[in-house]
Amino acid sequence: MRRPKPVQPARGHRKADASGPWTAHNQLAETGLLHGHTATTHWASLDRCRQQYPGVDWTSDLRISVTGQIVTARDMGASAVALCHGVGRALSAAIAERTYQYSLIQEPGSEALPLLHTLPLRDHRDAPVLEVQEWLETRYAEPLSAKEAAKRVHMSPRNLRRRFLEATGRTLLAYLTEVRLARARALLNSSDEAVSQIAHRVGYADASTFTALFRKHHGQTPTLYRESSRGAAG
Known part of the structure; x- marks a missing residue:
C-alpha cells in the first residue's frame, strides 16, 4: 500500500514546533491524510493550520470531526472521547463505552462532551447537520424542537429533517433519544x-x-440495568 504524498507547507512558513495544542494535527496533516477533508482544531491554532495546510478544510466550530477512520479533536476532553473510540475499534464497543463512562463522566463539563457512540454518525460533510448534532449533544436536557434546530442553521424544519436523515441515518427525534439514553446509562x-x-x-x-x-x-x-452493569463490573 502506497503512503499518501505529504502535503507541502505553504511557502514562508516553518514546520511546526514539537509542542503546542496543534502539534498532533500538524503531524497528521503532514501525511496528506487530511487533504481535501474537514478537520477540527483549537481556535488558537486555526489560522496557523489554514496557512500551513491550505488543502485541509480546517474548522474550530466542531469539537470532533470524523473522516473515515481519522478523528480530529478540538480540545483535550474531545481528544479523550476520540481515544475511547480507538479503544472500541481495537477491542470492543462495550469496553470503549465502559472506559468512556468511568473516565469521562466524572470530569467537570463531561456531560457536554461529544458522545462516543455517535462519532461514526459524524462521518459526513453536511456542516449544518454537524452543527445540529453538536447542539443536540449539548442541549439534550432541554425541551428541543425541530423548528428550533432548523432556525439555528437557517433552513426549514422539513429540509433539516430530510438532510439530517440523509447524513446520519437517524431522524432528529431518534438521534436525541440516543443521546439522552447514552447519558442516562453513564449516570x-x-x-x-x-x-x-x-x-x-x-x-x-x-x-x-x-x-x-x-x-x-x-x-x-x-x-x-444499573444492577446488572455494576455486577458485571465487579
Whole structure:
C-alpha cells in the first residue's frame, strides 16, 4: 500500500514546533491524510493550520470531526472521547463505552462532551447537520424542537429533517433519544442518583416515560440495568 504524498507547507512558513495544542494535527496533516477533508482544531491554532495546510478544510466550530477512520479533536476532553473510540475499534464497543463512562463522566463539563457512540454518525460533510448534532449533544436536557434546530442553521424544519436523515441515518427525534439514553446509562453506572433524578437530568420530566423508553431500547428497566452493569463490573 502506497503512503499518501505529504502535503507541502505553504511557502514562508516553518514546520511546526514539537509542542503546542496543534502539534498532533500538524503531524497528521503532514501525511496528506487530511487533504481535501474537514478537520477540527483549537481556535488558537486555526489560522496557523489554514496557512500551513491550505488543502485541509480546517474548522474550530466542531469539537470532533470524523473522516473515515481519522478523528480530529478540538480540545483535550474531545481528544479523550476520540481515544475511547480507538479503544472500541481495537477491542470492543462495550469496553470503549465502559472506559468512556468511568473516565469521562466524572470530569467537570463531561456531560457536554461529544458522545462516543455517535462519532461514526459524524462521518459526513453536511456542516449544518454537524452543527445540529453538536447542539443536540449539548442541549439534550432541554425541551428541543425541530423548528428550533432548523432556525439555528437557517433552513426549514422539513429540509433539516430530510438532510439530517440523509447524513446520519437517524431522524432528529431518534438521534436525541440516543443521546439522552447514552447519558442516562453513564449516570446509572457512575452515580447513585434516583432514576427519577436521572430522567430529569437527561430531559424527561416524567420518569415513567423515561423508564418505558429505556426498557424499549435496552430490554430492561434503568434499575435492572444499573444492577446488572455494576455486577458485571465487579
